[in-house]
Amino acid sequence: MSDRIASLLLIAVGAVFIYLATQIQTAFFSDPLGARWVPIFIGIFLIGSSVALFVQPRSTVEWPPRDTLLRLVLTLAGFIAYGFLLNPLGFIAATTIAFALFALQFGGKPIRAVLAGAIFAVAAYLLFSTALDLYLPTGALFERWF
Amino acid sequence: MEAFAALLGGFETALTLQNLIFVFVGVLLGTLIGMLPGIGPINGIAILIPITFALDLNPTTMLILFAGIYYGSQYGNSISAILLNVPGTASSVATTLDGYEMAKRGRAGPALAMSAIASFIGGTLSIFGLVFLAPALAQFAIRFGPAEYFVLIVFTFTTISALTGKYFVKGLIATGIGLVLATIGLDPGTGVPRFTFGQLPLYDGIDFVSATIGLFAVAEVFQLLEQSRVGGEVRTKIGRAMVSVKEFWESFWVMIRSALTGFLVGTLPGAGATIASFLAYSNEQRWVDKEGSFGQGDVRGVAAPEAANNASVSGAMIPLLTLGVPGSGTTAVMLAALLALNLNPGPLFIQQQPDLFWGLIASMYIGNVMLLVLNLPLVGLFIRVLLIPRWVLVPSVAVIGYVAVFSVNSSVFDLMVMTALGVLGYLLRKLNIPVAPVILALVLGPMMETNLRRALSLAQGDATVLVGSPITIVLWIMVAASVILPIVTRKNPLASASPAAESRDEEDAPPLND
Incomplete structure (x- = not known):
């Protein structure tokens, strides 16, 4: 059943894709094929394979129960929040929080998780930012002190 | 022969103490950097270049250092591919297919060891190939x-769709999604924005590192979380640290053939290592x-992809050194x-700087x-x-993944793309749609399109150029074969040989209701 739903979704995606492809602007100077055709072919290809899947679904899917789904959504929220907090809070603070959150999800105890997060965040900062000279944000909040 | 004599002269240069030290340092640093999920050879070399320039070495030594870093990070990628299911570069994706499965079954040691040995054999054979065949x-x-x-790229797609995962159709769908x-x-040909919805960061397309970390690392986090709550904790076991002699001999011809494939494909400027590793895997x-x-x-x-991708490194050096055209991103x-x-x-x-x-x-x-x-x-x-x-x-893996993605453009947008692809990767895994073709299509798709349009441009719209040369005809035949064979041999060969596989195979099951 999931296969069928997925294939319907993919057919819809393919259709939208083809429609959007027809809206691509044509440049004045263009190669013989142009910018539109390959996406259109890809869309057709996707729709074709999805129809084949719809006609004969291949496997069943075990979706996780509600509470696990909730955890997954929470983790997803954590990922998103981590990304948005990087610049305001800076790498070290944001990472500590994110690390602790993820560790909790995987069974770590709260205090240990926060501690591990802090250690890891500092270590990572030293390795990547100081030693390897990559850019990691120091955080808008802390910028005044540096 | 003259080439061999020159090679011996080369060894003389290479075997000085200074150069030996730098090879060692390069390989070590490369391995360590390559081990970090998401950081591939290109990032590795790019990160280490400022340090190497600061050392102010003579050109030969510096090149030697780079080569060491390149090899090292190629191997380091296999480490994160096998242990963590996060490939650092497209050519390591094929390694994740069996490598991670081995790690899950407590055979990470043999996987890593075989990876080292196959890399060595692939690299060695191809260096001799380089000497005599350049x-x-x-x-x-x-x-x-x-x-x-x-x-060639179409062939790579059809071949991989047919062979990754159990269902051809799903492989094709995965390729479609990737494309x-x-x-x-x-648009590479005309510069027109496509599917960017006005978002400036999307003008460069989806970055490879975001896609890899998202589809592999983030999706893996979701999957592990689900497993630990639903399926019960999977106790990771570690077995021995070395391949058995039996495993080695079983893989011997695999490595030789894959090295050959890798070397030949690697000489084609472009995505030599990626195509090589997948073609070798599917051939074997x-x-x-x-x-x-x-x-x-x-x-x-x-063994197959590892031998092939190392062999392709020497192969990729050929266009670089003989034509001045790099054979891969790293070159x-x-x-x-x-x-x-x-x-x-x-x-x-070769003549001016022997x-x-x-x-x-x-x-x-x-x-x-x-x-x-x-x-x-x-x-x-490592295990x-x-x-x-x-x-x-x-x-830790998640955080390093974030650093890797962030280091590309310092962009939070990239992180969001990564997260979205993580959700996609999780859904694909649940649906039994293989992820490898998605990333492969993401990497090779633009190249396929560019080449198609270039071919048509050069032929001024004449489509027969696509079947114009003997090479294209041979390749089209191979494409047809790779599409028809899986459909014709539908009766899954797994069914009789292995009962465990049979219970997983539901291709012949009655219509499902859920």
């Missing part, structure tokens, strides 16, 4: 025009996989370094040996990574 191969590579490239993602960005699956064990942790499934970085040092690779390079050329070749060989010597003993250490408790390991 000019001839340059000729072969020249015959590959855009039309030939186009068909959809690949078209996002500015066709040749030797009688029980359908590829994809379930067959050690030969690790492009090397080209930049060479130019910065005022050296000009090209047809006259010491440099042969010294480099010799040190590549030494780098190969160094890799084996350095890493085989360390395999025991201990799996013993780190999950609540530490998973967040």
Whole structure:
């Protein structure tokens, strides 16, 4: 059943894709094929394979129960929040929080998780930012002190 | 022969104490950087370039250092591919297919060891190939025009869709999804924005690192979380740290053939290593996989791509050194370094700078040996990574993934793309749609399109150019074969040989209601 739903979704995606492809602007100077055709072919290809899947679904899917789904959504929220907090809070603070959150999800105890997060965040900062000279944000909040 | 004498001269250059030290340092640093999930050879070299320039070495030594870093990070990628299911570069994706399965079954040691050995054999064979065949191969590579490239990439897609995962249709869908993602960005031919919805960061398309970390690392986090709550904690076991003699001999011809494939494909400027590793994997699956064990942790499934992608490294050096055209992204970085040092690779390079050329070749060989010597003993250490408790390991991998993605553009947008692809990757895994073709299509899709349009441009719209040369015809036949064979041999060969596989195979099951 999931296969069928997925294939319907993919057919819809393919259709939208083809429609959007027809809206691509044509440049004045263009190669013989142009910018539109390959996406259109890809869309057709996707729709074709999805129809084949719809006609004969291949496997069943075990979706996780509600509470696990909730955890997954929470983790997803954590990922998103981590990304948005990087610049305001800076790498070290944001990472500590994110690390602790993820560790909790995987069974770590709260205090240990926060501690591990802090250690890891500092270590990572030293390795990547100081030693390897990559850019990691120091955080808008802390910028005044540096 | 003269080439051999020159090679010996090269060894003389390479075997000085200073150069040996730098090969060692390069391989070590490369391995360490490559081990970090998401950081591939290109990032590795790019990160280490400022340090190497600060050391102010002579050109030969610097090139030797780069070669060491390149080899090292190629191997380091296999480590994160096998232990964590996060490939650092597209050519390591094929390694994840069996490597991670082996790690899950407690055979991470043999996987890592086989990876080192296969890399060594692949690299060694191809270096000899380089010595004796460089000019001839340059000729072969020249015959590959855009039309030939186009068909080659189509062949790679069909072959991989047929062989990854259990269902051909799902492999095709995965390729389709990847191709959809690949078209996002500015059109390579005309510069027109496609599917960017006005978002400026999307103009460059979806970045490879975001896609890899998202589809592999983030999706893995979701999947592990689900498993630990639903399926019960999977106790990771660590077995021995070395391949058995039996496994080695079983894989011997696999490695030789894959090295050959890798070397030939690597000479084609472009995505040599990626195509090479996947073609080798699928070829070997066709040749030797009688029980359908590829994809379930067959050690030969690790040997094939590893031998091929290392062989392709030397192959990729050929266009760089003989034609001045980089054979891969990493050799492009090397080209930049060479130019910065005022050296000009090209047809006259071998004549004008024989010491440099042969010294480099010799040190590549030494780098190969160094890799084996350095890493085989360390395999025991590397697999201990799996013993780190999950609540530490998973967040660490996630954070490093964030750093890797962020280091590309310092962009939060990239992180969001990564997260979205993580959700997609999780859904794909639940639906039994293989993820490898998605990333492969993302990497090779633009190249396929560019070559198609270039071929048509050069032929001024005449589509017969696509079947114009013997190479294209042969490749089209191979494409047809790779599509028809799986459909014709629908009766799954797994069914009779292995009962466990049979229970998973539901292709012949009655219509499902859920």
